[in-house]
Amino acid sequence: MKVALCQIDTILGKIDRNIVKISNYVDKAIYDKCDMVVFPELALSGYGLRDLVFDVALKSDDSFFDEVKQKSKDIDIVFGYVEEDGGYTYNSALYFSKGNMVYNYRKNFLPDYGMFEEGRYFASGDTIDTIETDFGKVTLFICEDSFHISAQDIAFQNNTDILIILSASPFWMDSKSIKPDLWKSVCSNFTQLSGSYAIFANRVGFEDGVGFFGNSFVMDTDGNIIKEAKMFKEEMLIVEFDERLVLKAKSKMPILKNEVARYAY
């Protein structure tokens, strides 16, 4: 399959303008004959929303998405947005395919420590599903979900073929560590132990001095990065890989098979 990772910057709170950018990148990805295009967490709205959160929230079936839905006849489209349901807001992601919205995922784990305020503004999702796509079984994570072993366990138990992580991950570093390495190690661990690919789409741009580092990548079943985007710069990274190779990886290292035997209920 051929996937386009769009590590875009967004205008904080301006969904009318951000949807134009998303739509233009979708066109580009279609032009480049990609099968799937993935955008970061909250790509439609920006990240540090605070009180803007209600101004930018949409129902998952809002007609606002009609144009994107149409375009998904030619390409699978995944992006993050603020979902409104029953008066509450969710940090969610939509998956469009074949002209339909096929999946709406609500972020399960909302960080509320350090600089993060998600727990204050969003309600949390309570399920992690794995969906069937043309490219195998896909699980969506939004950023912090990836740091929870319990979420990884569900993705693993569901025999995920492709883990897609939408992220708005802020940059930090010190003398011994740098943020992108954390992501690479989390994904390296998961892909090798589950025999899956990981698609990490992280935004760029600054919001009040907080820089999102980009460096989006696709990782193979051996934990190797197939291709990665630059840090700090907006970019559409196109990566081609043979998603059928998950079968080789899973048979070579059948971790889940043995897990099932040990804990069969």
Added chain:
Amino acid sequence: MLIDKLRIDCNIVANYLIEFTRQEILKTGLKKAVLGLSGGIDSSLVAYIAKEALGKENVYGIMMPYKSSSKESLSDAMKVVEDTGINYKIFEITKPADAYIGYFEDMSNVRKGNVFARMRMITLFDHSSELNALVVGTSNKTELLLGYGTWYGDMASCLNPIGDLYKNQIYQLARYFKLPKTILEKKPSADLWVGQSDEDELGFSYDDADVILYHLFDLRYSVDEVTELGFSKELVSGIYERVRRNQFKRLPPIIAKISKRTINIDFRYLRDWGL
């Protein structure tokens, strides 16, 4: 060495700060920066960053000496201008500052220093309006934490690329950008009066301050735990107390809450709202 914990990858940090400066300015619809060039290490470094971010033609370095300022400060600032090719202007603050100071007898050095810093702030913000430029700040993390600066004076700016870098890290980046040798080698001074030295005035070295601050606040060590690293308890608790006492300088003024939605209390938006 404890100070090695503050080592940074200069290539990555430089790229990051260049992008920060470029993106945070361009998104406001402006494309120019103005900064006060003192000839010291902090503002010189910011000039190099701003030049890379916006192009030399979009950066304005303003030198604002007072009559007692050292000549080396001005000549060092000129070296930065020559090396970077940014625009520059020399505006001597002696007359306007003295016009104010002249109204008062026996003004202390500290008060005068504050007047100079605020006179420079007025000059920079006035030029930002004239040039359609944003004022880029030049305060580092060490002085911001210690409160070693003038509120609404040198601490005032629109955006600050170096405010999360300790003095030691400023030097690392300054060497990376190959700043003029005289700037890298001279003793840091606010140059508010003749012979002033930051480290003499503070009563401790910048490296000690950096190590202590880094452990207290980045790593959240307690005062006792930092003391165990080999510092006197008096020094560590003195620095902790300085940081606490100066918290007001790092925040906008507090507002008396009356309504159900009070600015910055429960009316909460980033500054980059809509940008």
